[in-house]
Amino acid sequence: MRVLVVEDEHKIAAFIKRGLEENAYAVDVAYDGEEGYEWAQNFPYDIIILDVMLPKLDGVALCKRLRAKGGNASVLMLTAKDAVEDRVAGLDAGADDYLVKPFAFQELLARLRALRRRGGDQRTTQLRVADLTLDLVTHLAERDDQSIDLTTKEFALLELFMRHPNQILSRTVIAEHVWDYDFYSQSNIVDVYVRYLRKKIDDPFDEKLIQTVRGAGYRLAEGSYG
Ligand code: CA
Numbered sequence: 001m002r003v004l005v006v007e008d009e010h011k012i013a014a015f016i017k018r019g020l021e022e023n024a025y026a027v028d029v030a031y032d033g034e035e036g037y038e039w040a041q042n043f044p045y046d047i048i049i050l051d052v053m054l055p056k057l058d059g060v061a062l063c064k065r066l067r068a069k070g071g072n073a074s075v076l077m078l079t080a081k082d083a084v085e086d087r088v089a090g091l092d093a094g095a096d097d098y099l100v101k102p103f104a105f106q107e108l109l110a111r112l113r114a115l116r117r118r119g120g121d122q123r124t125t126q127l128r129v130a131d132l133t134l135d136l137v138t139h140l141a142e143r144d145d146q147s148i149d150l151t152t153k154e155f156a157l158l159e160l161f162m163r164h165p166n167q168i169l170s171r172t173v174i175a176e177h178v179w180d181y182d183f184y185s186q187s188n189i190v191d192v193y194v195r196y197l198r199k200k201i202d203d204p205f206d207e208k209l210i211q212t213v214r215g216a217g218y219r220l221a222e223g224s225y226g
Contacts, residue, residue: 001116001156002026002043002177006036006062007051007078012101016049019105024139024152024159025112026180033057040066044176045073047112050095052079052086060089067094074115078103113137127162130209130222132201134162143205153178154197161210161220170217194218 003025007013010031017027028043030036032055040048048066052059063075077090077098087098096115099108113125113136127134132143139155141148150158156178160169171190179189194210202208211219 001046001112001159002028002180003112004028004030004036004039004043004045004048004073006030006033006039006048006054006059008032008054009051012051016108019108020112022152023109024156026156026178026183028180031055033059033062036062037065040071040073041069043181044173046177047074047076047115049076049078049108050090052077052083052090060086060093063090063093063095074118076108076111076115127159129162129165129220130207132162132209134158141201143201146204148200150200151196153193154200157193157197158201161218164220166219166221168213168216168219174217190218 001024003020005013005016005027007016007029008031013029013031017029020027028039030039034056036048036050036054037057050059050063054062057065059077063077066073066075075095077087077095078101079086079090079098081100090098096118097111099111117125125136127136132141134141134155136159139150141150141158157174160174160177174190178193183189198210202210207223209220209222211221213219
């Protein structure tokens with residue numbers, strides 16, 4: 001899950017980035033509204049966390065501009081306490097939710113999970129493909145009654161596959177949703193992590209779920225034996 005954080009207070013931005021990365025999100029940071037707009041135009045973010053009070057272009061104006069351009073990332077606004085007008089203006093500008101500063105990190109994580117559920121037809125906190133399940137709260141995978149521990153990147157990669165079952169995902173699409181800007185230009189990073197993931201969720205089992213589609217990318221689907 002790729003997240004853009006637009007926040008001019010460097011300490012808060014760094015705190016959010018670090019905390020989200022520990023929870024398997026890929027995070028880029030922009031420090032003013034104009035910069036945030038540029039990043040959002042150039043990369044396919046799943047979620048944008050937007051502070052309201054920003055230099056150059058405030059969060060509400062930025063959100064409006066993104067929506068006018070057809071951007072459909074989920075937007076979570078960070079607002080000051082008691083700033084009811086900001087929250088109303090933010091929601092009316094196309095934000096999906098807001099969080100009042102200061103906030104508990106656990107609440108930020110829960111709201112991000114809720115935003116993703118709202119975006120699709122998923123209403124549960126578990127994804128399932130064939131006999132594989134992935135718990136989006138605990139990050140544990142399970143297959144054939146065996147718990148499978150995943151690293152944060154393996155989790156992020158599997159989550160992406162499981163949100164798009166049966167679809168071919170190109171290496172570029174995978175890289176852009178699982179890694180942040182600093183990492184995903186490493187050419188074979190996707191292949192390396194697909195190999196790690198296969199070792200855990202496919203190698204011990206007869207039915208192979210991750211399929212290589214030659215010249216196109218990878219696909220998670222039921223029913224390939226070998
Ligand atoms: Ca601010």
